Amino acid sequence: MGLPAGTPDGATGSWGPVLAYAALSASNQMLWLTYTPFTTDAARHYGVSSGAIGWLAEIFPLVYVVLAVPAGRLIDRNLPLWLGTGAALTALGGLLRLAGDDYLPVLAGQLLGAVAQPLVLNAVTAVSAGYLREGDRPTGIAASSAGIFAGMVLALVLGAALGSGHLAILLTVQGVLSLVAGIGLCLALRRPPNGSAGAASAVPLRAVWADAYIRRLTGLVCVGFGVFVALTTWLQALLEPVGVSENAAGYLILAMVVAGVASCSVVPPLLARRQWEARFVLTSVLVGASGLVLLAALPGVGTGLAVAIVLGILLLTDLPIVLELAERRAGAAGGTASALVWLAGNAAGLVAALLVQVLVHRPAAAFLLLAGMLLLGLPLLRRPGIGGLRRVS
Template sequence: MAGGVPRPDPAVGAAGRARSGVGVIGAYALLAMSTQLLWLTFAAITPESARDLGVSQGAVGDLAVVNALMFVVLAIPAGRWLDRDYRATLAAGALFTALGAVVRALDPTSFAVVMAGQVIMSVGQPLVLTATTKIAARHVGPEHQTTAIGIASGAQFLGILVAVLTGAPLYDAGGLRAVLIANAAFSVVAAVAVLLSLRVPPLAEPPADTDRSMAWLRRDPVMWRMAALLFVGFGSYNALATWLDSLMTDFGHPGAAGNLIAVMTLAGVVGAAVLPGFVGERDARRTHCLVATAALAAVALVLIVAHGVVIGGVLLAGLGFLLLGTLPVVLEWAEVHVGPARAGRATAFLLLAGNVGAVVVVLTVQVAIDHPQLALGVLAAWSLPGLAFALLLPRSTPTSAPAAV
């Protein structure tokens, strides 16, 4: 069909459409993984990258910072574009992501070239990630949408894990060139898969929203409370990932943080995949948010007095399972709350709040980082506003979204 959205073929049975939906979600998960892989490419090889590119380690850090800055600028516009034209927006996100990865690999000795590629792929990231709930609403039946959202969200954390675990081995095998080429190859495959998946007819076409503005958001206190919750949750995870090495070194366990972060993130991948369906079926979303936020306080306080590697691994695995699982739970909740026509803008707003929290919470913990017990106390204190906002969320979720206002 030339132009427009492909229409479902009546000859294709429900089972065939369901299998197509699984393929669409799988392709999207690969692309979501690649956005995080490209964001944190240099996290595990910062000194080596600085040497090869002829810049300071701080400049290498700027390669990751540019992603956060672009997300803050583009998140809301990306959500609006997605609600207006899903296919064109996601296609643009796939193309920007792959193009940026390829540009970085053109000259692994030039910081300017690598930075240019990083900026290009940073444009694609919000265009891709704001589709997390929209793609589930289009291609998966209602009974499986929470699981699809969990898989798509968990893919982001899996991308973080892959970036951290593969950076050093790839560098050892072939230097920075090998790292950037491998990342580019993965991103191109993921982008092609998504572009092909856009030819799959949707299982259901979400209704159009005649109000393209964000005025409804100002009158929706539930969305603001969800955003505040993700501000705390995202921020706390990033604070732990950023400062755990300093904390464990001060506690007498240098070099242990990398494995602990990997354990926490891997547990988060599992949590993101299984928790949304579990809590959604039981309408226990608010309960989950309360438990996850309370777990943040409990883990931080226990680590103050018991900070061995084994107990740290157990605690952080449990926290990662609950805390990272909160992202898809809240995203799915928001989609149910606002309806699929506004899902792109809702997801963009929530992810924006989480990214801002990732900066603010990290900086507040940094103030006390020279005193590890105090730093953990600051982290525990962040759970208090988190619990307050979780308590203000609805006890149950209506089966249908509110009417547009």
């Protein structure tokens, strides 16, 4: 039996807040990865070490780990207030970086964006639950998830185009985009969501985590998102021994994320209509593991591109599938369930990246390790109680 139900199917739907949320989440993720494509040049520009520039990105997952669950609870209690707060912090963070051509304003702006991130990411299912009819929610969650990953792509593209020599223009463009997205979402949230405000206050956190179905969904995110994070972190180093350049590896990662954005925006709703979620996740595990074994045996640009695209489509599409199933299960505690899913995925990504780092000079072993991690999802798909990922209420 699931947790308390949320918005009924007969409620009037509104796509405005969902689309505005997708734009805001893209802006927040764009701020996170602003300096990733040109770390060395940024360090030279601000007169600091490369490690100091690394902190501009690393502060986001660190703050998220601390604030994930409290932010999820706040979203469940009052979605417009706290998501609006996340929108305001995202806009202010983007603008604060323009306060001076110095490292400290940039660090302060990144910190505001990092505090906003859990308020934004944890609302990925709550916005669709609050503003869309039940039958439209898979599409809404897919669009919202696509916005999150599109922000990563936007950061990489803008950073590559403007980061070296045009930093002021880059920060201005990102600041304006963040401001427009923040204002747009706040305007969209003027309409109250469907359902009872603060309904999740009756659902203790321990009740959400005690649900075996929720725990197994977080386990599936651990194996899939953990592998994705490890690949985006170490793919270049793992393919360097066979002559894959840094630029080529960057294009492989970009292809993986772009393929995932395209897939997760359209595929999950199609699967939901046919209740084929379990088949897709099972395919992700088996095909993804096979692709990583292929990379271990035949590393190179060609195999790297093919496997990167396939893994992007499979692993990134799994995330909105799991988030939508968690929202259906958790009902009024959907923000808390999303927080647990995101927290598990980020923690697993950190662990996977550290394990691959140990094997970075043994690429075949690293790829086989990641394949083994994916296969850990098989028992979670087969255990009684998760119902083959069937919808539960």
